[in-house]
Amino acid sequence: MATDLVTGANGYTGSFVAQRLLDAGHHVRTLTRDPGSVVGPVEPFPYRFDDAEALADAFRGVDTFYNTYWMRFVRGTATHDVAVTRSRALVTAAARAGVRRVVHVGIMNPDVRSPYSYHRGKALAEQAVREAGPSFAIVRPSVLFGGNEVLLNNIAWLLRHLHVFAVPGDGRYPVRPTHVEDLADLMVALGARDDDVVRNAGGPETFEFGALVRLIRDAIGARALVVDLPRALVLPLTRLVGLVTRDVTVHPDELDSLMEGLASCDGPAAGSRRYTDFLAQHREAYGRTYTNEVRRNFTDGEAH
Ligand SMILES: NC(=O)c1ccc[n+]([C@@H]2O[C@H](COP(=O)([O-])OP(=O)(O)OC[C@H]3O[C@@H](n4cnc5c(N)ncnc54)[C@H](OP(=O)(O)O)[C@@H]3O)[C@@H](O)[C@H]2O)c1
Structure with missing residues (x-):
């Protein structure tokens, strides 16, 4: 049975990805701020950004890492610089633990020179994914709909x-909205591949x-x-x-x-x-x- 790790398996996008993997008979782990809130078959680990070794432990034996980690906007000490540093820590920990593949959720139109810290940060997080070592797929939606959307x-x-x-x-x-289940389907399909992929993930x-x-x-x-x-x-x-x-x-x-x-954005629809x-x-x-x-x-x- 393959073991995969999905960040936020209790959250929005991650819950749809996790359910697909469970349905396919995979063992699923998650990283979350609140492991106590995770019920059911998903194995929870706490985000340990203070301890690289402990963070890597969560990834030991993992085949594919589905990364949804991000902060929607800047609030207090929760900044996009912090989100980038943590995204890098996650993919570094995954690489260190020998993870085969990373499937990462980005955003449409990321740009390191963007005036928006979200788009700038997402571009830097993508860079971290590319440099980490495991093969990768990066999907870039804009607004998601379906389920507990915002x-x-x-x-x-x-x-x-x-x-x-x-x-x-x-x-x-x-605006090119994407159904969250189309995104989850695409992520799981890309998780099964070995080639490096970067693609926009708009809707139809x-x-x-x-x-x-x-x-x-x-x-x-x-x-x-x-x-x-x-x-x-x-x-x-x-x-x-x-x-x-x-x-x-x-x-x-x-x-x-x-x-x-x-x-x-341009490109084929995610679903x-x-x-x-x-x-x-x-x-x-x-x-x-x-x-x-x-x-x-x-x-x-x-x-x-
Ligand atoms: N939702 C959209 O419409 C949309 C559109 C375009 C792109 N995206 C991208 O899709 C990915 C998933 O988005 P989502 O809406 O599905 O996210 P989510 O489930 O709300 O959160 C995803 C992960 O990030 C963590 N997280 C979220 N906000 C945080 C905060 N303020 N501080 C610390 N950790 C935080 C969550 O931690 P816990 O597990 O502890 O909750 C979870 O592990 C993100 O990369 C996002 O940029 C989303």
């Missing part, structure tokens, strides 16, 4: 609760952001008026929303990189699951519950 679900939630939804700028920048549909918001509104039967507003006016509104939700509903860098067109079909299937339940990223991943703003 961004698009929360747009639906806002559309259900607000009278007016403000789209920054002219709303004509592209690309939308203009403003049109996407209106599509969600109409699908869920919300009444919010969707208006285009200058970015300078939208930013304080997002802060206000954050105060109400007690979350970073959208980070300014996320807004800016979206407006710059970085949430889309065939379409967001429009997903919306039609989930129109009743979509956006009924808000998914709080701070509560889920940042609690006290420290880099644990």
Whole structure:
């Protein structure tokens, strides 16, 4: 029985990857901040970024390492520099333990010169993956949907609760959402290979952001008026929303990189699951519950 390690097997993307590996009869380990919360057949290990030897122990006997580790935005001591250092520590530990292959989740349009620490950090994390030694596959999605998703679900939630939804700028920048299960399928398929692969992992549909918001509104039967507003006016509104939700509903860098067109890319789709079909299937339940990223991943703003 092959043993694989999936970071965040209790989390979002990692849970879909782990389930596929379990279904295929693999033994699955995970690294997590909270090993006590892992139930079922997955074997948990704590992230030991303070001890390279202990971190490598989690990888002993592992064939493929599926790396989802990242922080969505900067908060307190949780910075993207920290996320890069830790990503490097993870792939170094995997290499040291003799792991055959690394399947790594990146982001569309990574760039070491990017003004956005997310995209810059992801480019540096990719470099670490390439340099670590094991063969690798790097997949680059932008916005994920399906399951316990965050961004698009929360747009639906806002559309259900607000009278007016403000789209920054002219709303004509592209978004290419990917179903989380398509990403998981792709990751597991790439895990079985031995060649080095770097590929974009967009979905089969690309939308203009403003049109996407209106599509969600109409699908869920919300009444919010969707208006285009200058970015300078939208930013304080997002802060206000954050105060109400007690979350970073959208980070300014996320807004800016979206407006710059970085949430889309070329290349074949990761899979065939379409967001429009997903919306039609989930129109009743979509956006009924808000998914709080701070509560889920940042609690006290420290880099644990
Ligand atoms: N979600 C999206 O829409 C999206 C879009 C494009 C790319 N991605 C990429 O896909 C990968 C997986 O994303 P996901 O949303 O599925 O992530 P996730 O499950 O919420 O978290 C993935 C892993 O990172 C750890 N982690 C998350 N936030 C952290 C924080 N603030 N401090 C310390 N550790 C943290 C989690 O630790 P625990 O196991 O302890 O929870 C987990 O092991 C990431 O590399 C992300 O950049 C995601």
